[in-house]
Amino acid sequence: MFIRQIELFLIEQQLKTPFKTSYGQYEKRESVIVKLIDSDGEEGFGEVVAFSEPWYTEETIQTALHVMQDFLIPILLNSQFSHPNEVANAFKQFKGNPMAKAGLEGAYWDLYCKQNSISLANALGGTKEEIAVGVVVSINEPNVMLKQIDDFQKEGYERFKIKVSKENDYKIVSTIRESFPNISLMIDANSDYSLEDMDQLKRLDAFNLLMIEQPFGERDFINHAILQKELSTPICLDESIYSLEDVKIAHSLKSCKVITIKPGRVGGLSESVEIHNYCVAHNIPIWVGGMIETGISRTQNVALASLPGFTIPGDISASSRHFERDIIIPEVILENGRVKVPTENGLGIIVNEDRLRRLTKKVFTFKN
Structure with a gap:
């Protein structure tokens, strides 16, 4: 494949409601398309x-x-690759920066699939026609969170991830469980705890949580293993997982029982599929995480989640969850609590370039 031109669109969108986590609050979302x-x-x-x-x-x-x-970009403009996996391998000569790599590799996957008249889901090995999805509720007053959960449940979401901090976890979880004793509930504190909070985390075992996501820092494999040995609630690693090698470390140390895969965090779809295959082979439950992204990444995530090993509903909410209007046609929507996997070539959507350019702050163009 010969790449003639590459364009980067730096965009910014207002979120419908602020999104608050233990480490900060987002009111606007910058992205690069x-x-x-x-x-x-x-x-x-x-x-x-x-x-x-x-x-x-x-x-x-x-x-x-x-x-x-x-x-x-110089690599893409000065090389010819026959498959997206080759792009991912070529990028490995540079350390880190997985989200930069994933943005370009994801575009290459879309282009490759269109050239070969295949859907992205089929190219990745997907087998599902539709997927169950979950939703994330950011930190807020408990009554506000209860209202959001009720609304999301009516929309058909099957799994609820609640953002918490160690200052409010017990109050939030106990309040939610009183009103929703049977929903599939998990919490995410984005590394807000330390091993000194062991007893506080053990108190949460009483609430029958699906999992606790990333309680400690991203490189805390050993302390996560110590905690998991003491908890009956499964630990899920998120920020710790940048590569297949990290998954192997976590599995060997028994640092967790669940893995979330985010293509942007692990460097792209090629690495995501490798992690999926390893987790399936070792009976590790997995799900696809979200990043408050546009419909381009959401559609990629839908295709990835169609692979057979993803058994837990992922953070693949509808486009309307965060934005008044998405940049893709059709937008990602829920139908009876499910999202259909696109079957058209590539991502299976059309990028609304008029909408894209209205949101654009700056364009960078590179030509061969």
């Missing part, structure tokens, strides 16, 4: 899902732009 154009004029789209601030990971929108412009 990637557009690849081949020698025949065919187009592929991807998305860089880094945040503006180095809260979730050290990678940011600005560092991703730097790495793409100065290191990754």
Whole structure:
């Protein structure tokens, strides 16, 4: 495949409601949309899902732009690859920066699938026609969170992830369980705890949680293993998992019982499939995580979640969860609590470029 032109669109969207976690609050969402154009004029789209601030990971929108412009894009413009896996391998010569890599690799997957008249789900090995999905509820007053859960349950969401901090976890979880004793409930404190909070975390075993996501820091494999040995609630690792190697470390140390896979965090769809295959082989439950992204990444996530090993509903909410209007047609919607897996070539959606350009703060163009 010969790439003739690459465009990067730096966009910003207002969130419908602020999204608060233990490490900060988002009111607007910056993203970088990637557009690849081949020698025949065919187009592929991807998305860089880094945040503006180095809260979730050290990678940011600005560092991703730097790495793409100065290191990754020259590789795509000066090389020809026959498969997206080759792109992922070529990018490995540069350390880190998985979200920059995933944005370009995802666009290459879309373009590759269109050239070969196949859907992204089929190309990845997906087998499902539709997927069950979950939703994330950010930190707020308990009564507000209860109202959101009630509304989301009526929409058909099957799993509820509640953002908490160690200052409010017990109050929030106990309040929710009083009103919703039987929903599939999990919490995520985004590394807000330390091993000194062991007793506090053990109190949460009483609430029959599906899992506790990433209680400790991202490299705390050993302390997660110590905690998991003491908890009956499964630990799920998120920020700790940047690669298949991290999954192998976590599995060997028994640091967790569940893994969430985010293509942006692990460097792209190719690595995501490798992690999926390993987890299936070792009977590790997995699900697809979300990053408050546009419909481009959401549709990628839907395709990934169609693989057979994803047995837990992922964070793949409808486009309307965060944005008044998405940049794709059709938008990601729920039908009877499920999201259909696109069957058209590539991502199976159309990018609304009029909408995209209205949201754009700056465009970067690279030509061969």
